[in-house]
Amino acid sequence: EIFSSVSKMKILPRLERKLLKKFEDFFKSEDGGGASEELKGRIRQLQKSNSRILMNTSLLESPLHAFRLVKRLVKTWSSVFKSSAMKTTDLKLSAFLNSTEKWILNQDLWPSEIDMSGAAMAIVRLHNLYNLDYSTLSKGNFLNMTSQPMTSLELAYVTEAALNLGFICDAKELISALKARAKRPGGRTTRIARLQRQLSHLAIDGMTECDDRNNSYVMPTLTSLASKSYEARRQAVRTLYHQMCRKTMQASIVYGSGRECYQHSTFIPYLKFKAEVVNSDPLITVFHDVISDDEIREMKQLSFGKLSPSTLAVAQVAHEQQLIRVSQNAWLFDLTPTMKRVSQRVELITGLSTRMLDEDTHAEPYQVVSYGMSGVNGLHEDSVVLNYGLGGVYGPHEDSVRIPRQSGNENTPLLLHSGDRTATWMYYLSDVPLGGATVFPLLGAGIRPQKGTAAFWYNLRRSGEGEVRMVHAGCPVLYGDKWVANKWIREIGNIFRRPCLLDPNL
């Protein structure tokens, strides 16, 4: 699928193939006489790895394979260029190496060190959150996919990523795996000593240990939570969020207490939609088969060139910054007949107006979100948009913007005219084989993405106050590609369709 974010990753083996071809051609040419057997051997080795992945690029939907490919392109290739340039005195070979390295580094999609550490971080985040086993990983297995065992160097990169994320527990497990290897004949320990030093610094900085792995954590009541500090509340929500992500990993599409199925009618008599109540109070509903594959294709097509890294929401802790939102988004207006029709459907089903006006608009344009690893380090913001589709995530947040979250909040002027985001309608534009559920930590409810469905809920109470229980999050994507389209429906244009009530409890 050309519009998927993993598809950019899938272009890489073809790019590597072109690079290999340049070497092959050079070896065969008159100028190639100076190439050593060693260099030819390394290229043959790389050809083998390249053909393996070219034959089955869907392997790259797995973070382990993705990491290994990026590592090869960044590290192995740079060592090929550097060491052969150092070892040779042949001018023609030097010139070839020089120009070829320049050529490849100029390819927009060619990954950099940042992408490599981003891929390693994705692996750690996924292991941490879903309680996966590092000894399985070090044997080269990720979920149900098997491959060659990881090298110590690869493991060390992943360990470094764990340390950079401040994941002490994960770093400890990885260091033990490295130590077990060092005991074998020929094992090396210098790298381990360095990683261990880094780990002890982290511990001194007062980072907590292994706190999130608790599956039996029970949410304190909302009233008792209200008296707690902001930090304590945030931590409680995070723990529940992680718990919910684990619970929904392999659940059926809808996970919640109030499951109930019904035919949702519209004012067009024959037009009914299958609906499922995910949670009854506050209400969260999932609607099935509300957007067709053709409509989805058009929506992705329209956003493809417009995707840019999502701005990060508030970052509380420096090292957690990258955990909050790893995705790209594009804004789409109702400019085509398809988009108009897709919006009318939202109106038909919810009874709310999605009319877009210059001022006092009833709804926002679609925010199409694709979860990838661009922006992982917050460093990528200005560079070429890369989206390798690894470990995309959106941490717990509320969609309503009544309380400006940051000074200079960009939403404030819009808020004055159109009111808050009364309701959220979210189309799911892809299936996600593993991970990537939308979860509501305070309600114990969750929705697994299914192409063609949509979720709907109100962010405000009838009194106009924000509904704090609607905190929700997108779980990290373990495998596959995730796309959603948000339609936020505004308050003022819908005041008669959803009248306000004075009772703050409603």
Ligand SMILES: O=C(O)CCC(=O)C(=O)O
């Ligand atoms: O991707 C998801 O599941 C949630 C997305 C979301 O909450 C948002 O974009 O506001």
Ligand SMILES: [Fe+2]
């Ligand atoms: Fe949201």
